[in-house]
Amino acid sequence: MSACPAPAADPTASCHHCDAVCCRLTVVLMPEDRVPGHLTATTPEGLHVMARNEEGWCVAIDNLHMRCSIYEQRPGTCRRFAMNGPYCRSTREEYSARMRKGIALTLHN
Numbered sequence: 001m002s003a004c005p006a007p008a009a010d011p012t013a014s015c016h017h018c019d020a021v022c023c024r025l026t027v028v029l030m031p032e033d034r035v036p037g038h039l040t041a042t043t044p045e046g047l048h049v050m051a052r053n054e055e056g057w058c059v060a061i062d063n064l065h066m067r068c069s070i071y072e073q074r075p076g077t078c079r080r081f082a083m084n085g086p087y088c089r090s091t092r093e094e095y096s097a098r099m100r101k102g103i104a105l106t107l108h109n
């Protein structure tokens, strides 16, 4: 997926002006999560996670609208991710820096 121009890191980060960069982070699933099985994967380390596409985005993302296609069923990890919280801002800053450099994005957490 070709991403839009990188958002500037700012203190007013909002999902309405973001490339959904948090949806490239590893989302570890918990037993209480109710995500359709075909959207999940198991890492070599044995973690049950949201599967990602070849470009690194969670397979549940709606590429056309850049939003979660299973919003009502999204995992607890996604529910707890705070928009404009410290992790959101640092993730956006890392993404912006990589986009400015033209380096492919790989996020690890």
Ligand code: SF4
Pocket (backbone or CB within 6 Å): 022, 023, 024, 027, 050, 058, 059, 060, 061, 062, 067, 068, 069, 070, 071, 074, 075, 078
């Ligand atoms: S489940 Fe939805 S909110 Fe969570 S990473 Fe995937 S697309 Fe994003």
